[in-house]
Amino acid sequence: MCSVGGGDFNLEIEEIELERYKCNDCGNKFGGMGENVICPSCHSGNVVKI
Ligand SMILES: [Zn+2]
Numbered sequence: 001m002c003s004v005g006g007g008d009f010n011l012e013i014e015e016i017e018l019e020r021y022k023c024n025d026c027g028n029k030f031g032g033m034g035e036n037v038i039c040p041s042c043h044s045g046n047v048v049k050i
Contacts, residue, residue: 018031018032018033019031019049021039021047021048021049021050022047022048022050023039023041023042023047024044024047025039025042025046026039026041026042026044028040028042029050032047
Protein backbone atom coordinates (compact mmCIF):
# COMPACT_ATOMS: atom_id res chain seq x y z
CA MET A 1 0.00 0.00 0.00
CA CYS A 2 2.71 2.43 0.98
CA SER A 3 5.05 1.99 -1.94
CA VAL A 4 6.57 5.39 -2.44
CA GLY A 5 9.33 6.24 -4.86
CA GLY A 6 8.51 3.70 -7.47
CA GLY A 7 9.24 4.65 -11.02
CA ASP A 8 7.19 1.85 -12.41
CA PHE A 9 4.21 3.42 -13.98
CA ASN A 10 3.42 0.96 -16.66
CA LEU A 11 -0.08 1.76 -17.58
CA GLU A 12 -1.08 -0.17 -20.63
CA ILE A 13 -3.65 1.85 -22.44
CA GLU A 14 -3.76 -0.24 -25.55
CA GLU A 15 -7.09 -1.80 -24.86
CA ILE A 16 -8.79 0.99 -26.70
CA GLU A 17 -7.86 0.91 -30.34
CA LEU A 18 -7.87 4.37 -31.76
CA GLU A 19 -8.17 5.02 -35.42
CA ARG A 20 -5.71 7.43 -36.92
CA TYR A 21 -7.17 10.54 -38.40
CA LYS A 22 -5.82 13.55 -40.15
CA CYS A 23 -7.41 16.96 -40.20
CA ASN A 24 -7.75 18.50 -43.64
CA ASP A 25 -7.95 21.98 -42.22
CA CYS A 26 -4.88 22.19 -40.03
CA GLY A 27 -3.06 18.98 -40.94
CA ASN A 28 -3.14 17.70 -37.40
CA LYS A 29 -2.86 13.95 -36.97
CA PHE A 30 -4.58 12.41 -34.04
CA GLY A 31 -6.24 9.30 -32.77
CA GLY A 32 -9.95 9.14 -32.53
CA MET A 33 -12.90 6.88 -32.61
CA GLY A 34 -16.60 7.07 -33.18
CA GLU A 35 -18.67 8.41 -36.00
CA ASN A 36 -18.27 12.11 -35.43
CA VAL A 37 -14.56 12.63 -35.12
CA ILE A 38 -13.49 16.19 -34.59
CA CYS A 39 -9.98 17.56 -34.77
CA PRO A 40 -8.80 18.27 -31.23
CA SER A 41 -6.66 21.13 -32.49
CA CYS A 42 -9.06 23.23 -34.54
CA HIS A 43 -12.33 21.46 -33.79
CA SER A 44 -12.98 20.88 -37.46
CA GLY A 45 -15.03 17.94 -38.62
CA ASN A 46 -13.12 17.87 -41.90
CA VAL A 47 -11.02 14.85 -41.01
CA VAL A 48 -10.06 11.73 -42.91
CA LYS A 49 -9.05 8.33 -41.66
CA ILE A 50 -5.44 7.46 -42.44
ZN1 LIG B 1 -7.62 20.55 -37.40
